[in-house]
Amino acid sequence: MVGYFTIWMALWVVLGAITVTLVVLFRTRWRDVRAWKKCAVLSLWVHVLLACFAMMIRIVSGSAGLGPEESIRIAVAIETITEPAEVVPEESDPEVPPLEESADPPLVAPDEIPLPEEITEPAESALDETIEKVIKETVEQTAEASTPPSPAPPLESPQLLAPPEPAPEAVAQDEPEPAPPEETVVEQTSKEPVEQRTTSPEPSTPRTLPVQRAKARPQIYQQRSQEKRAEALARGGGNEASERAVRSALAWLAGAQSREGHWNASRHGAGTEEVVLGHNRHGAGLKGDTGITGLALLAFLGSGHTHQQGPYAVQIDRALNSLKRVQAPNGALHGDAQIFARMYCHAMASFAVNEALAMSDDQALLPVASRAVSYSLAAQHPVDGGWRYRPGDAGDTSQLGWQLMALKSAELAGVDVPETTWTRIDRFLRHVRRGQYGGLASYTPNSRPSRTMTAEAYFCRQSIAARYRGGIADSAAAEATDSLLRSLPGRGKQNLYFWYYATLALHHAQASIDLPEEHPHRQAWVKWNNALVAELLTSQNNDGSWPADTVWGGYGGRVYTTSMAALCLEVYYRYAPVSETPQQDARPQVARPWRAGGAGRR
Structure with a gap:
């Protein structure tokens, strides 16, 4: 016993x-x-x-x-x-010790847009019905507060969705040889015919958001023109070698495009599970065709090409058409992507569509862009203001960066984004601040800071700085810059995701014409740019692509790495920076209140 x-x-x-x-x-x-x-x-x-x-x-x-x-x-x-x-895995950076979180001032919750209730693994059809219902309610509320636009007149020379001119012996290859832009010709051999050009936005598809037409290419994109690009390139630190690398990358992307117009993720090495940061994402990216198609389009657009002009007009036109075909009735552009890649793919694809619309003012793109924006608005978390894997999930910084850029591009194209959305975004960015002065950032509000999230949050705060009474405090900017410079390109395994956001943030910080050469922002940019260009030019393959052996390359494949590297090298002229008013170096000024009424309303 x-x-x-x-x-x-x-x-x-x-x-x-x-x-x-x-x-x-x-x-x-x-x-x-x-x-x-x-x-x-x-x-x-x-x-x-x-x-x-x-x-x-x-x-x-x-x-x-x-x-x-x-x-x-x-x-x-x-x-x-x-x-x-x-x-659900969370990203963290074990090499960065936990730092003191800065105190957040009390926030007043804004008026909220109705969002779907928390989702508990529903069927796809149920999710679609929920999002469609939310989009309809969002549209009705938005329409009550704004004057509907006048009907769009027929376009005299529409440029979207035209079947490309047939050309002999053009076949996409897994390992294409680099070719100069003027020799890139693609034959229309798709089993599914490309839709014919339309003379006006689809009459059967009502606009889902109030829209105002852009009369000319927004100023932020004007440095991409052939006349202004050389000056911006020289001023920012680029050279003929970096431009040659971009041209080779675009030629490779053009050859890697499928006959249907999209880029096939798995065909170019996407979906390889590498357990990055200790988390198994089950080969995320294997079916992320719309996401890498969006990134490839952004690389072409960033160099000044559109579906209306330039040597890659046919390729861009077919890619935009492929995204239009795959868009769900609720506006989602994620296609068949699995859970960990789904919201990334939607944001990247809608980012590309919105930017193409803003650059071209082609109203045939308007229904695709407005539906995609409606889906993003419905997917934002109503309390913390972020996005994650499913509509209504509590957010993370990584997802928020892509959604923010997609929505900024939509505004530049004339699509209205409610002020509540930006207030929520600001709230989330405040909650992930870390460090002594709030210059660092974490993946989620309850996680440790990382340099990748610091870079992404830094650029996000720059992007919405015009809505503040001032900009980012000098102390916070210096803290972020110091953190980024500790991981210069060339140290350790390539991390193009980190480099992309750090390059955008550091270039934007130094690009003001009011800053002298000896200013810390300019010195930091020179240091970062020299290391970046040296690393990218020496690692590019002979065919113009970049190898997928990078931190996140296994998930996105060579289309991802090549597009991201090209976008880094286009930073000199991709966006014309907006000058910011320097603030006093004081910690309480890191988080600034919004202006009454907000900026950027349509």
Whole structure:
């Protein structure tokens, strides 16, 4: 009998340890797991404890027939769980120690746009119905507060969706040879015919957001023109070698395009699981065709090419048409991408469509752009202001950066984005601030800072600085810059995602004509740019592409790495920077209130 007591005591010690472990996991690593899954796991564990307790009582009281009274037999039914609790991975940077989080001032919650309730693994059809309902409600609210535009007149020379002129012997290859732009010809051999050009936006598809027509290419894109590019290139630190690398990259991308107009992610190495930062994403990117198509389009657009003019007009036109065909009725552009890549793909694809519309003012793109914006607005979290893997998920900085750029491009194209959306974005950026002066940033509001998220958040704050009473505090900018310069290109494995945002942020910070050459921002840019150009030019393949052996290259493949590298080298003229008013170096000024009424309203 003593032996039984010993065994049971040991068993209860083990059960107690497991119970404590579960409690700790629910408060730490499994903190973001959905509530119903936590309840299921707790229910299962309580049943196990009750079963063990019942068995112990039976042993202590004795078997039937040993005591003076008849034993009571207890039957315990144990409920089983068919699916384990899902743990959504979070990005972190183990090399950066946790830093003191700056205090956030109290915020007043803005008026909220109705968003879908929290999703618990619904079927795709149910999700589509939910988003469509939310989009309809959002449109009705927006229409009440704005004057609807006049109907669009027919376009005299529409440029979108035309079948390209047939040309002989043009076939996309896995390993294309680099070719000069003027020799790039693509034959229309798609099994699915390309839609004919239309003379006006689709009459059967109502506009989902108020729109004002852009009369000319927005000023922010004007440095991409052939006349102004050389000056911007020389002023920013580019040269003929960097431009030659961009031309080779675009030639490779043109040759790697599929006959249907998109770029096939898996065909060029996407979807290889590399467990980056210790998280298994199950080969995310394998079906991310719309995302890498968006990145490739952005590389062409960043160099001044459009579907209306230039040597790559045919390729860009076919790519835009492929995104139009794959767009869901609710506006989503993620295609068949799996959960970890889905929202990235939608944001990147809509970013490209919106920028193409802003650069060309081709109203045939308007229905695609406005529906994509509506989906993004419905997917934003109503409280923390971010985006993540599914509509309504609590946000992360990585997703927010792409959504912000897509929405900024939409505004430049004339598509209205409610002020509430920008207020929420600002709220999220405040909640992920880290460091002594708030210059660093983390992946989520409850995680540690990382240099990649610091770079992305720095650029995001620059992008919405015009809505502040001033810009970013000098102390916060210096803290962010110092962090980025500690990981110059050429140190360790290439991380084009980090380089992309750090390049945009550092170039923007130094590009004001009011800054003298000896200003720290300009000195930081020279240091970063020299290291970036040297690393990219020496690592480019002979065919014009960049290898996929980078931190995130396994997920996006060579189309991803080539597009991102080209975008880095186009930074000199891609966006004309907006001068900011320097602030006093004081910590309380890191977070600034919004102007009354806000800027940028349509």
